[in-house]
Amino acid sequence: NAGVTQTPKFQVLKTGQSMTLQCAQDMNHEYMSWYRQDPGMGLRLIHYSVGAGITDQGEVPNGYNVSRSTTEDFPLRLLSAAPSQTSVYFCASSYGPGNNEKLFFGSGTQLSVL
């Protein structure tokens, strides 16, 4: 009964380092997305995918890449980390596009960029 599995839970990076946040779901959801949550800003959409092989940009895509080679996995890549990317990151999935579907969230990744 895994749901949405997100790793790692915590990560500290130095400016300029790269890393990948992993997200996997076992519910056969077509829709997957990445959000970042900052104090006073709410959750902001970074990238999303409506199915394998299809990705699109959200509200704050700069500095992040995604790919969707399988239905289950939707990794988020930081190519060159910056302090402005210090945030809590959530992966989420649902059966269909976000309009009327319940979003299932992963447990989050606390990322600090020094």
Place this chain on the structure above:
Amino acid sequence: RKEVEQDPGPFNVPEGATVAFNCTYSNSASQSFFWYRQDCRKEPKLLMSVYSSGNEDGRFTAQLNRASQYISLLIRDSKLSDSATYLCVVSSYNTDKLIFGTGTRLQVFP
């Protein structure tokens, strides 16, 4: 102006009290509305969808006012376990994106 606005609170209420939150949205084309609950340092979880005619789930009642472009959440007989941040979520017609408000923090005290 933010697309979705909420009073950040905190709302401090005693157990048993009734409390209401409002959330305003700017896009009149918005079609779907939700309330999510987020506990401290945890992921958001769907509390309830909001339907045009209003809907109730136990102690929770959600209302939609399209004319004034706001949704509300009413919590009756507050419990200590209701302490959390409540996120208002709105989506526009025919898009794949949900817009989250910054949340309203509720603290229920004994």
